[in-house]
Amino acid sequence: MLPRRHSFQPYQTNLSRRLHGVSLVLFLLTHLFVIQSAVATNPFTCYANDFVSPDHAVGLYASKFRGAQDTIVAWANEMNSYGPWSVTDKPVVAPSGNKHDYMSWAPYQWPDCSKAGNKTALSPSIMWKTCPYVFRDGQVNPDRTTIDDFQSFFNLSDAILYNSLAFTFQNQSSSVYSQNAVKYIKTWFLDPDTSMNPNLNYAQMNRGPKGQTGEYTGILDLRGFVKIASGILILRQHGSSDWTSDIDSQMIAWCKKYIDWLQTAPTAKQAASAKNNHGTFYVNQLMALKLIVNDTAGAAEFGRGYFGGTFKGQMKSNGDQPMEASRSRPYHYRNFNIAGMITNARLLKYADPTSNDWNTTSNGATIQTAVDFLMATNPSATNEANVTAEIYPNVAAVAATYGDPQGKYVKFLKASGFPYTDDASFLWDQPLAGGIPSPDSTKGSSSSSSLTIPANGTGPWLLSVVLFMLVWRTR
Incomplete structure (x- = not known):
């Protein structure tokens, strides 16, 4: 984990001989938020997408951000227990017969074998080619994970981002983090034995007798390239010796080939013209x-x-998104597009x-309007409480x-x-x-803030410790 300016155990060891009764209680209460911050990290979350400017990676921050930094390092460590990843790992090869071709199955497509004419159960490989597939919006076919290039790429992009960020903290x-980020990039994109073809x-x-080709919706699978770009920009800007000029040149060459495909392939052009989340991503x-x-x-x-085109038609004046609202999981798709x-x-x-x-406005609405609309929307109304x-x-x-002068956004997050x-x-x-604070890898002085950092559940536990110590000291 990250080195900390405040560490509870050393303080306790050095001071416990001198602190008695109320003094010890006051000491513990004073350090409540420090203790909480020292132990808390959030469960891993794969964000729909996000861009992290390399300017945000500048070493150790003030103590209020140490919880976020610890989470980033914990997530990097978690991802490192699984990587590296490669398109050549999947158990089924693409119809091209080339193991380096990326492949995934349409998530909402389900087989209808009622007219297949078979008298015995079909093996999966026969069913994939023989049975027609029908579309069920929002209902993910669980066998999609049989071919896990899409999940591998999500993991890859997260691992590159968090390892690159963790590298800058040191x-x-x-560091082992920059080395891991570079290793993952080389394995997926550059190594001749494991690399992905740029398409x-x-x-x-789509599967079935009329399928066996990719769809424009598949462009969405590689949306994590934003996180990879963040990681590469961080490695470049912060002078990673592991990110060499040769690796940089190779990655640029690969990306140029993929950009060409992304701007000329029919399915890619269809994604580019989409007016909903596919066009956004x-x-x-x-970019x-x-x-x-x-x-x-x-x-x-x-x-x-x-912002001058697609965005202009994506929202109503109240911030709702008609194309996402019409889907089977409207709360999810609205958030996804936002x-x-x-x-x-x-x-x-x-x-x-x-x-x-x-x-920029879409029928008078901004991104803020879209979020405000969704904050007032109950996900349970569409049976989506699980994606709140x-x-x-x-x-x-x-x-x-946009700022939070009335505190409504912080209030919303705290209430959740x-x-x-x-x-x-x-x-x-x-x-x-x-x-934005200044780095404080040495002194660690906190920048001023109008936001009170919540205890996030540690308060009751620590209060019990305080009361126990008070009783123990005064009995």
């Missing part, structure tokens, strides 16, 4: 790739194109610091960008019970906590 030119010809592939991906190949102007151009909007705004702000597309947490990163991002100050995204949603 203030070294090389998505078989992404979200297509721009996410293309991120442009940043990797050092085409900042190109990234900005696509971002401006989105995450894509936020990511596009962040990417564009990085590519063009003069941009202000957070305030999807809104929290969006709320935090809006509070960080979500320990947002220990969430990884708290590190790059820093204005939510009162502004």
Whole structure:
């Protein structure tokens, strides 16, 4: 874990001989938030998407951000127990016969073998080619995970992001975290034995006698390229000796080939013209790739194109999103598209610091309006209580960008019970906590903040300890 300015055990060891009765109680109460911060990390979360500017990775932060940093390191360590990943690991090869081709199955497609004419049970491999497949919106076919390139890529993108961030916390030119991030990139993209071909010809592939080809919806599978771009930009900007010029050149060459496919393949063009979340995330991906190949102007151009085009028709004046609201899981899809909007705004702000597309309107509504609408929406009304947490990163991002003068966003997050100050995204949603702090890897002085960091459930436990110590000292 990260080195800490405040460590409860050393304080307790050094002072317990001198502190008695009420003095010990006051000492423990004073350090309540320190103790809580020292032990809390959030369960792993795979965000729908997010862009982390390399400017947010500048070493150790003030103590209020240590919970987020600990979570990032914990998540990096967790991902490192699974990687590296490769498209060549899947048990079924794409119809091309090339094990380096990415492949996934359309998630909402289900087999209908009622007219297959078989008298015995069909084996999976026969069923995939013989039975027609029908679409059931929002109902994921569980056998999709048989081919797990999509899940492997999600894991890959998260591992690269969190290892790259963890690397910067150590203030070294090389660490196990930067080495891991580079290893994962080389394995998936560059190693001749394990690399992915730069296309998505078989992404979200339809099965059955009329299938066996990818769909435009499959472009969504690689939306995690934004996180990979964040990781690469962090490694570059912070001088990782593990990210060599040769590796950088190879990755740029791979991405240029994939950009060409993404702008010319029929399925990719269909995704580019989509008016719903598929169009939003297509721009996410293309902007991120442009940043990797050092085409900042190109990234900005696509971002401006989105906010001047597709975005304009995605919302009503009240912030609702008709195309996402019509889906079988409207709460999820609204949140999903908002995450894509936020990511596009962040990417564009990085590519063009003069941009202000957070305030661009769609029928009078901004991204903030969309989040406000969803905050007033009950997910249980559409049987989606299980995805309530999807809104929290969006709320935090809006509070960080637009401000929270009335405290409604912080109130919403606190009321949810979500320990947002220990969430990884708290590190790059820093204005939510009162502004971007200066690094404090030595002195560790906290920057001022108008936000009171909640105890996140540690208070009752610590109070019990305090009362026990008081009774023990005064008996």
